[in-house]
Amino acid sequence: MLTQALAGRPPVTAASDAGLQRCGLVAIVGKPNVGKSTLLNALVGQKISITSRKAQTTRHRITGLRTQGVNQYVFVDTPGFQTRHGNALNRSLNKTVMGALHEVDLVLLVVEAGRFNLADAQVLSLLPQGLPAVLVANKIDQLHRRGELAPWLRDMQQRHDFAQFVPMSAKNAKDVDRLLEICSPYLPEQPWIYGADELTDRSERFLAAEIVREKLFRLTGDELPYTSTVLIDRYEEEGELRRIAATIVVERDSHKGMVIGEKGEKLKRIGTEARQELEALTGHKVFLEIWVKVRSGWADDEARVRSFGYE
């Protein structure tokens, strides 16, 4: 399990007074690409969830933890809710989103400030009755006509009985601290679920696959469709060394070429960047090999989607 000490942050001091502890689950939902994972990482204070400018980056429920004073926030990042193409992969992503909305104490509905379309409305309609919801109007830095914000917020008030409206940028530390404060009263008084220094419930093996997928998404052009995934074939611990073998699965031979690149340059870069990030994150030396395999139609095949680790 990844802890703050491992990730190079000073350990937190646990609250020692009278034993009061507050702990609650906060789900982060929204349509693809609005900045949910960027927000999760900022709230946790450490990169846990991968991000990219391509939609469908997040494909799993990812827990990020922040323990501060008496509060333990259990943030849950989710895939962007898919409204197009009903393939098996997208159905699985949507199942993950809906599952994450159960038994949480608060939900952050993330939208882009000044915008609200059908895809946002669809996510809004998923929120269970009675669950407190905060509207996070993210990417405020990209809203050039500030005068449009007030009428837009009034419109948002009509759409749902939100507990709060928070225009902000997930890339602005002050905004993120303010959001953390806003979430705090929603944490019920109860013992912490995780240790004070834990950052996520995900394993290093899982994070390794995610980081390789992030580099794949970031280093390939828009031609490479989202129907590519990463499997970890081997994850061995030898003292301080981690020996990892991963496979990038793509849908077509032509995609394989895009991943490998001229003289293998692209694949080499994906491997180098992933290894460096894994080493920084875990504090271990990493030996990483990556293979590329074609499995046509995997994203349409329920059984294969499940066997690749999706819900």
Ligand SMILES: Nc1nc2c(ncn2[C@@H]2O[C@H](COP(=O)(O)OP(=O)(O)OP(=O)(O)O)[C@@H](O)[C@H]2O)c(=O)[nH]1
């Ligand atoms: N300008 C600006 N860009 C942002 C902000 N927050 C996120 N982004 C960018 O938006 C893009 C998408 O961010 P992600 O965090 O991956 O979005 P997501 O909602 O998790 O996306 P999916 O997992 O695909 O649903 C990235 O390029 C981020 O750098 C913000 O406040 N301002």
Ligand SMILES: [Mg+2]
């Ligand atoms: Mg995401």
